[in-house]
Amino acid sequence: MGLHRILVADDEESMRWVLSKALRKKGYSVDLAADGNQALRQVREQSYDLVIVDIKMPGMSGLEFLDKARELRPDLLVVVMTAEASMKNAVEAMKRGAYDYITKPFDLEVIDAIIEKVSRARDVSNQVSLLKQELKDRYQVEKNIIGNSAAMREVYKTIGKVAGSDITVLIQGESGTGKELIARAIHFNSTRLGKPFVAINCAAIPKDLLESELFGSERGAFTGATERKTGKFEQANHGTIFLDEIGDMPLDLQAKILRVLQEQEITRIGGSQNLSVDVRVVAATNQELQERVRNREFREDLYYRLNVVPINLAPLRERSEDIPALVEYFLERACAELEIPTKQCAPEAMELLSNYSWPGNVRELENTIKRGVILSSDPYLTTADFASLTNRQETIHAIPQEQSLESLVEMKLRNSMNGIEKLDKGDIYDRVLEQVERPLIRYVLEKTRGNQVRAADILGINRNTLRKKISELGVSIKKD
Structure with a gap:
């Protein structure tokens, strides 16, 4: 500093x-x-x-x-x-x-x-102030990450596993799923607590300015550079840098990010001196980076360097059981900000919110609750306060929590296998797997329009394995 x-x-x-x-x-x-x-x-x-x-x-x-x-x-x-x-x-x-x-x-x-x-x-003062602020931020981050669904529990486990090391993490998820919150949680639970956490949105800064924002510039490096500028990597020294929306980064700049990861060095624009930086990198994207790699829009070597530990944030529509807790939290926070008594959500309104698809994810839910609190004068929010959701006709027919896929499979097994003691040894495992695999592969192939490479990536299996499964299970492939 x-x-x-x-x-x-x-x-x-x-x-x-x-x-x-x-x-x-x-x-x-x-x-x-x-x-x-x-x-x-x-x-x-x-x-x-x-x-x-x-x-x-x-x-x-x-x-x-x-x-x-x-x-x-x-x-x-x-x-x-x-x-x-x-x-x-x-x-x-x-x-x-x-x-x-x-x-x-x-x-x-x-x-x-x-x-x-x-x-x-100054350094000691800054570090004390930073530590106080980060401890405050850590409390807020941990308070703000809401959810006890299976998907979120897996995220919590991964945070716990990677936080203590300096391993690079790639957070993937749709816009509004809370990727920066997860990045901050990793930082605040790491040994770098008390050091800077610096976030930069690679999609929000014009391409011709992004390099100087990241690496800094020397005086006179370009028109308007009247003094030396410290870049985000220098600001994050000994701490964590969060590269949000890294999928939008230009290819030439990707090469320089790769060099930082490999050499732990940067060079300011207009400078000739290599500066050592000790920075932990957490990146995030809402794009399919593998597809961008295939289209030569993202460097393959950088992708593998970033994707050491992937964290996949499920969209809100896939963890609808977390919605009631999120609604209660956003209600409490919105009312506190407006300094009014805490409002509650009527059961039918909560059902509407839980069954909505939320294309904007948690961010959209938060804004919807805040708007309802501001516009409603009643202590209870009803479906009338969320009329805009019904007008969009984007509700999902979510399976109730007690009717999850696992419970439906178990119920089906109980109904169809009363005579389980008569089954031949080893027969049940193969039969059940076959009946689950066939519709799964058929569905993914349908979604990828018969693209086996993409389907294998989504399923997380080798392409040759997928071909073998298609043949063994007799899955028909429909191509558009």
Whole structure:
């Protein structure tokens, strides 16, 4: 982290010149002010990591500046310079909140030592603040991830398995399923807690700007680059970077991401120096990356480098048993934000919400509940408050939880195999598997329009295995 931007305020031009030259040589961005009033204006307009200010200046003294500047920025670090080495000046400066106090004339080594001291203090302060914020965020993330369905339990298990390592994770799921929440949960349960979590949406930034956002740029690297810019990878150093919608990343940039994963190094645009970064990468996409690889729209080597541990987030329509808990949570949160008594959902409204297909997933459900809370004046939300859902006619005929596929298969087995003791040894397993596999393969082939490569990918089996199954089970293939 350290220091980046420093303000030097002194009415002596020679002192401003000497300090600015020395500090810029060290790589700092330096602004100058000739008096206290100008310095205060700059503090209002810019964000500084450190101010070095002379105690005696025309118009406004350094001590007056110190009082007013710390009113604006209580966390601002100020070093006071003076030509009068009096105890009164030193005590007064420190009482008013100066970080340190130096007497003119001084060697530049003194400034170097103070800068290093301030930099360490800034790092410690930033880490403490970051840790406090991340602990708060961790609580919010864990509170926000709702669901006890089988699909979500598998996600929780995977988070637990990967959180303690630095292994790369690829989160796949439709828009609105909560991919960033899962990425944050991985970070907050890892050894990198207290270090930065930096998220960037690769689809939301224009392609010509994405590279500088990720890797940073040097001053003069391109038109408008008036100063050095720190990229997301540097900002995430020692922490986690979340590359959301990575499937939209341009191919040439994918090659540079691959290099970061392999070498743990970056190069700023316009720079020649390789910078080491210690960053854990979590990526996410709502696209079928394997299909993009086949279409040469996504690098195969990057795909396998990212897909070390995949986490697949099921769409809300496939875990409808989680909807009641989500509804209750969003109701409570929306009412708290509006500072009104908590509303409840009438049984028929809950049934409507549970049977809706939710193409926008959890995000759509949250917005729907919030809209219902805002527009309804009653303590109970009814189907009338969700009329827009019925108008879209996108309801699903979900199997009730007690009538899941597993329970239906079990019921069918009980009804059809009363004479199980008469079955030949080993016969039941093959017979049941055959009756489950045949409709499954037929359904997937139907959805992929007879594309066996795609069907094998979806089923998670080898293409040769799929061909063998098609032959053994007598599955007919219909092609459009």
